[in-house]
Amino acid sequence: MAELSLEHVGKKYPNGYEGVKDFNLEIADKEFIIFVGPSGCGKSTTLRMIAGLEDITSGTLKIDGRVVNDVEPKDRDIAMVFQNYALYPHMTVYDNMAFPMKLRKADPQEIDKTVRETARILDLDKLLDRKPSALSGGQRQRVAMGRAICRNPKVYLMDEPLSNLDAKLRVQMRAEISKLHQRLGATIIYVTHDQTEAMTLGTRIVVMKDGVMQQVDSPSKLYSEPCNLFVAGFIGSPQMNFIDASVGETAGKVTLSFGSNTITLPEAKGKVLKDKGYVGKAVTMGIRPEDVVDSNEHPADRNLSEQIDATVTVYELLGSEAMIYADVDGGSISSHVSSTNPARVGSRIEVAFDLDKVHVFDKQSELAIVH
Amino acid sequence: MASTATKVGSGRNKTFMAILIPVLVIFCAFNTFPLITGFLYSFTDSKGYGAFNIVGLQNYMDMFTDTRILNSYLFTFKVAVVATLLTNVISLMLAIGLSSKIRFKSALRGVYFVPRILGGLVVGYVFSYFFTYIVPAITGTESILASSDWAWVAIVVVLVWQACAQTTIIYITGLSSVPEDVYEAGALDGATGWDKFRYITFPLIMPSVTTNMVLVMKDMLMVFDQIVAMTSGGPAQSTESISYLIYNNGLSGGQFGYQCANAVIFFILIAVVSILQTKFLNSKEEQL
Numbered sequence: 001m002a003e004l005s006l007e008h009v010g011k012k013y014p015n016g017y018e019g020v021k022d023f024n025l026e027i028a029d030k031e032f033i034i035f036v037g038p039s040g041c042g043k044s045t046t047l048r049m050i051a052g053l054e055d056i057t058s059g060t061l062k063i064d065g066r067v068v069n070d071v072e073p074k075d076r077d078i079a080m081v082f083q084n085y086a087l088y089p090h091m092t093v094y095d096n097m098a099f100p101m102k103l104r105k106a107d108p109q110e111i112d113k114t115v116r117e118t119a120r121i122l123d124l125d126k127l128l129d130r131k132p133s134a135l136s137g138g139q140r141q142r143v144a145m146g147r148a149i150c151r152n153p154k155v156y157l158m159d160e161p162l163s164n165l166d167a168k169l170r171v172q173m174r175a176e177i178s179k180l181h182q183r184l185g186a187t188i189i190y191v192t193h194d195q196t197e198a199m200t201l202g203t204r205i206v207v208m209k210d211g212v213m214q215q216v217d218s219p220s221k222l223y224s225e226p227c228n229l230f231v232a233g234f235i236g237s238p239q240m241n242f243i244d245a246s247v248g249e250t251a252g253k254v255t256l257s258f259g260s261n262t263i264t265l266p267e268a269k270g271k272v273l274k275d276k277g278y279v280g281k282a283v284t285m286g287i288r289p290e291d292v293v294d295s296n297e298h299p300a301d302r303n304l305s306e307q308i309d310a311t312v313t314v315y316e317l318l319g320s321e322a323m324i325y326a327d328v329d330g331g332s333i334s335s336h337v338s339s340t341n342p343a344r345v346g347s348r349i350e351v352a353f354d355l356d357k358v359h360v361f362d363k364q365s366e367l368a369i370v371h
Numbered sequence: 372m373a374s375t376a377t378k379v380g381s382g383r384n385k386t387f388m389a390i391l392i393p394v395l396v397i398f399c400a401f402n403t404f405p406l407i408t409g410f411l412y413s414f415t416d417s418k419g420y421g422a423f424n425i426v427g428l429q430n431y432m433d434m435f436t437d438t439r440i441l442n443s444y445l446f447t448f449k450v451a452v453v454a455t456l457l458t459n460v461i462s463l464m465l466a467i468g469l470s471s472k473i474r475f476k477s478a479l480r481g482v483y484f485v486p487r488i489l490g491g492l493v494v495g496y497v498f499s500y501f502f503t504y505i506v507p508a509i510t511g512t513e514s515i516l517a518s519s520d521w522a523w524v525a526i527v528v529v530l531v532w533q534a535c536a537q538t539t540i541i542y543i544t545g546l547s548s549v550p551e552d553v554y555e556a557g558a559l560d561g562a563t564g565w566d567k568f569r570y571i572t573f574p575l576i577m578p579s580v581t582t583n584m585v586l587v588m589k590d591m592l593m594v595f596d597q598i599v600a601m602t603s604g605g606p607a608q609s610t611e612s613i614s615y616l617i618y619n620n621g622l623s624g625g626q627f628g629y630q631c632a633n634a635v636i637f638f639i640l641i642a643v644v645s646i647l648q649t650k651f652l653n654s655k656e657e658q659l
Contacts, residue, residue, distance in 0.1 A: 074559060
């Protein structure tokens with residue numbers, strides 16, 4: 001397996017559009033790196049530059065210390081799983097998987113052994129004689145994975161490999177890919193726009209927007225300490241609540257006011273805001289739905305804010321829990337509550353924020369001030 | 372409700388019939404009827420005018436001992452096979468070139484299609500001038516159109532030049548139907564250059580190969596205009612194609628009944644060749 005290094009990598013098209021800007025990343029051996037972001041953020045372009053399918057217009061790409069900017073895709077020792085699988089439609093499953101080895105003039109017995117062993121791992125052994133057109137989406141996806149595995153490459157690249165599958169199969173295949181990563185001990189770079197896939201699969205996640213890398217971190221850190229408003233809003237489903245607030249100070253304690261409500265921040269968070277000179281200024285407060293609790297059902301171990309009056313506008317039962325969307329002074333706040341919560345549309349409830357989970361962002365730069 | 376649907380259906384049927392019946396009548400009048408008439412004349416000794424006698428299968432039996440007819444079949448098939456292969460190879464190369472990322476691609480495609488717009492006679496006369504005056508002036512040799520051994524090569528050159536236009540367009544269409552990500556997967560797997568063509572491109576454009584092989588072979592077997600314009604079947608009947616012989620001897624040579632028999636055999640042969648070609652090439656097509 002391999003280490004990758006991307007130093008100031010950029011992609012500029014002939015029309016002047018910059019698809020990727022100053023991308024810097026060190027990928028360690030056996031890492032499962034996820035590139036995530038909305039459509040057009042440059043994640044697939046970056047992956048294709050690593051594959052050699054797109055020219056790198058600036059910067060340096062190294063695989064195991066060797067600069068590969070001008071190396072042909074076939075000589076980079078990488079395999080890629082495409083969004084549409086890109087199977088060879090005229091070849092059987094066996095031939096699709098054997099093709100890369102055949103081109104490398106591998107020993108026919110070794111090819112046969114590798115293909116059959118890989119097919120067994122991926123539960124494809126009964127489908128080896130079929131053409132891709134006779135396979136389901138999930139089976140095609142496994143063949144595409146199998147073709148990559150047979151190559152035994154240094155790096156696996158996966159470009160939204162699950163996006164064409166139905167929801168149930170996607171969850172199943174997600175688990176398969178995770179198991180495969182553990183079994184192969186491979187370096188995997190995986191592109192997705194689905195933040196759930198990113199959170200469940202990656203050892204590290206790269207969040208991108210408009211060709212610019214926003215944050216690189218572990219899934220848990222990305223969730224708990226987003227570096228800016230975009231990352232905070234993109235990671236997490238349902239998305240974080242954002243509330244325009246103003247910072248104040250009452251009796252030495254720093255407060256956040258919005259509408260007719262005021263909450264008092266914990267001392268540590270308040271100190272950061274005060275030290276950075278935000279008292280008297282407008283900020284954006286962020287709070288995740290699970291950290292907005294109904295005062296009647298809050299657990300004792302949470303450091304809750306003052307109560308806030310809200311009117312339920314939408315109630316969604318999700319099974320063991322429910323989502324409530326409530327109106328607070330004309331703004332909407334979402335909250336995860338227990339499925340036994342009696343609140344329904346039109347109910348007046350009192351909610352409170354878990355103060356330890358309140359995020360504050362600068363209104364102009366949108367960067368996080370305190371978590 | 373049901374009666375309204377029936378009325379609508381019946382109105383639509385009348386429209387379809389109004390379109391179809393005139394076309395069918397014209398087709399039968401100018402195609403089917405002459406075909407059947409020609410078939411019937413093939414059993415006569417008609418000169419194309421005046422009285423005639425029924426001769427049964429005599430015309431068909433005579434054909435097999437007529438060296439002029441046999442030579443025309445040999446010439447036609449030789450030209451057709453060579454021209455079909457050359458046309459397909461050259462067109463495929465042109466199509467690959469015109470499908471790559473080059474400048475002025477659309478303009479070049481237009482230029483390469485020009486021969487298709489020109490009539491066979493026009494092209495024939497232009498090339499006749501080229502082979503009669505320009506080539507000998509450059510090479511200092513006599514025109515190959517005057518050589519009974521080499522005149523067929525000039526015919527092949529003209530046929531290929533003209534046929535490449537349409538064949539190239541069909542190959543370009545075939546090439547554009549190959550998904551780009553399949554090529555990208557191939558590039559990563561190591562399929563570049565000849566391997567890319569052999570293992571990916573060619574198998575995936577086999578339907579276009581079948582279409583082109585059958586269409587071009589049929590067109591080449593029916594070669595006529597270029598012969599009229601360039602050699603009139605000469606020198607020494609060495610470039611006399613079957614179509615030309617049927618036309619020449621049938622309509623102005625007093626062999627109407629006899630050449631009708633030739634036309635029937637020729638029709639059957641073209642049909643058999645086309646069916647065999649289609650069956651063989653279809654078996655090579657990958658079922659995607």
